[in-house]
Amino acid sequence: MAARKIPQLICPAGSLPALKAAVDHGADAVYLGYRNETNARNFAGLNFDQRAMVEGVRYAQTRHRQVLMAINTFAQPGRFADWQRAVDGAADLGVDAVILADVGLLDDSSRRHPDLRLHLSVQGSATNYEAINFAHREFGVRRAVLPRVLTLAQVETVVRNTPVEIEVFGFGSLCVMNEGRCWLSSYATGESPNTVGACSPAKFVQWQKSPDGMATRLNGILIDCFAAAEPAGYPTLCKGRFEVQGETYYALEEPTSLNVLEILPEIARIGVAAIKVEGRQRSPTYVAQVTRTLRAALDELARGEQRFSVRPAWQAELARLAEGSQVTLGAYSRPWR
Amino acid sequence: MIQGITIPDFKLPGVIATIGAHLPQWPHSLALATALNAAAKVGLLPADSLERLAGRSFVVEVLDAGGVASFACRDGLFRPLLTVPQAPDLCFQANLSAFLQLLTRQEDPDTLFFKRELSITGDTELGLLVKNMLDAIEWPQLPQLSLFRR
Numbered sequence: 001m002a003a004r005k006i007p008q009l010i011c012p013a014g015s016l017p018a019l020k021a022a023v024d025h026g027a028d029a030v031y032l033g034y035r036n037e038t039n040a041r042n043f044a045g046l047n048f049d050q051r052a053m054v055e056g057v058r059y060a061q062t063r064h065r066q067v068l069m070a071i072n073t074f075a076q077p078g079r080f081a082d083w084q085r086a087v088d089g090a091a092d093l094g095v096d097a098v099i100l101a102d103v104g105l106l107d108d109s110s111r112r113h114p115d116l117r118l119h120l121s122v123q124g125s126a127t128n129y130e131a132i133n134f135a136h137r138e139f140g141v142r143r144a145v146l147p148r149v150l151t152l153a154q155v156e157t158v159v160r161n162t163p164v165e166i167e168v169f170g171f172g173s174l175c176v177m178n179e180g181r182c183w184l185s186s187y188a189t190g191e192s193p194n195t196v197g198a199c200s201p202a203k204f205v206q207w208q209k210s211p212d213g214m215a216t217r218l219n220g221i222l223i224d225c226f227a228a229a230e231p232a233g234y235p236t237l238c239k240g241r242f243e244v245q246g247e248t249y250y251a252l253e254e255p256t257s258l259n260v261l262e263i264l265p266e267i268a269r270i271g272v273a274a275i276k277v278e279g280r281q282r283s284p285t286y287v288a289q290v291t292r293t294l295r296a297a298l299d300e301l302a303r304g305e306q307r308f309s310v311r312p313a314w315q316a317e318l319a320r321l322a323e324g325s326q327v328t329l330g331a332y333s334r335p336w337r
Numbered sequence: 338m339i340q341g342i343t344i345p346d347f348k349l350p351g352v353i354a355t356i357g358a359h360l361p362q363w364p365h366s367l368a369l370a371t372a373l374n375a376a377a378k379v380g381l382l383p384a385d386s387l388e389r390l391a392g393r394s395f396v397v398e399v400l401d402a403g404g405v406a407s408f409a410c411r412d413g414l415f416r417p418l419l420t421v422p423q424a425p426d427l428c429f430q431a432n433l434s435a436f437l438q439l440l441t442r443q444e445d446p447d448t449l450f451f452k453r454e455l456s457i458t459g460d461t462e463l464g465l466l467v468k469n470m471l472d473a474i475e476w477p478q479l480p481q482l483s484l485f486r487r
Contacts, residue, residue, distance in 0.1 A: 044463075044466035
């Protein structure tokens with residue numbers, strides 16, 4: 001039997017060592033960003049300066065892996081040129097594609113760089129094939145990254161009704177799954193991923209230790225309080241525990257990571273082009289661990305679906321790295337629907 | 338990960354912390370500051386991130402060893418602090434095994450943080466900067482240590 005076409009594995013690179021870890025452990029492509037607010041992981045000390053960018057692109061491409069540059073925030077009023085410069089820089093570097101969210105930037109980039117491959121970022125929040133086909137028709141978008149809100153059946157409907165390649169998330173921290181439209185961070189801090197490239201920016205975060213455990217505050221708002229050995233999560237509003245009608249619990253979402261190992265054969269069968277790993281903010285160690293595990297799973301899948309079974313060692317490795325030390329199938333599985 | 342080295346999860350016996358806490362702490366501070374200056378000198382630490390550490394004080398506490406190192410960054414140099422500041426700008430606390438796993442890139446700092454094995458208090462943005470600075474270091478290839486080989 002001919003080997004099944006399996007999705008590409010797209011891995012995060014927040015630094016040069018992370019990029020090398022992804023490439024060395026089997027990523028088909030890496031995604032990265034500049035050290036500024038043109039990408040949605042604009043954290044202190046993270047990302048690539050020009051020198052690291054040049055070396056990273058060379059390292060990946062000489063090993064026949066792709067480099068995708070995320071320029072996936074929304075150009076702020078009066079500063080459109082900053083975002084244009086980022087796209088120009090990506091084109092000059094010869095990256096394999098840019099990942100954009102802002103419709104204005106998509107339009108501008110498609111005109112000024114007609115040969116540059118455009119991907120629609122998850123921050124673009126296109127959740128149906130009409131939106132994706134619009135981006136294809138108007139800007140020539142070749143791939144779209146789906147927000148983590150669709151069931152597997154809905155993903156399949158999208159794939160069947162668009163010529164655009166579809167990329168879905170395969171592993172990593174879940175956010176409130178409303179990518180590109182979430183203003184919770186802005187509500188608490190006045191800053192959000194779309195505007196400054198960071199959700200719950202670190203300058204607003206406080207970890208306070210007390211004899212009872214650790215309290216998390218975002219711009220003074222108490223988000224959570226963890227007992228001594230209780231697993232912790234990122235300091236975002238969506239993952240806080242709040243008192244609602246006399247009960248204190250994760251009212252919006254639990255700290256958890258998405259993990260699609262279980263449904264990998266279905267994802268491949270419905271024709272998804274690529275699987276993305278979240279986590280540019282995480283270390284080269286995490287990138288190596290997740291890439292290695294998903295590579296092993298995808299390689300096994302390539303050898304035949306009948307033979308594919310999720311190995312306990314893969315699940316254990318991914319669960320260990322997960323936020324809140326737990327994983328979920330997220331929106332992909334909605335048995336109650 | 339540094340090839341060939343595996344640091345197991347372990348916790349030093351309680352007596353070590355008790356003894357360690359009674360020993361003078363300045364040698365730790367001196368050793369750490371010296372190591373950081375050496376790393377900066379050979380260009381392992383990115384200059385733009387280093388600039389942002391200027392004037393800030395740091396405490397690194399190895400809980401199960403009872404050891405505390407404190408230093409500050411001034412005029413481009415890491416300087417050991419002879420007394421541990423009460424309210425440093427940034428404080429990292431973990432057991433020895435977690436610090437070793439971090440340094441050898443065996444464990445991801447966020448994973449250790451989620452598991453509550455690493456605590457970061459003080460200026461969170463400064464903590465993120467330091468974490469990302471350490472992650473971005475391209476360690477030279479070290480000779481394999483047969484002692485720890487898998």
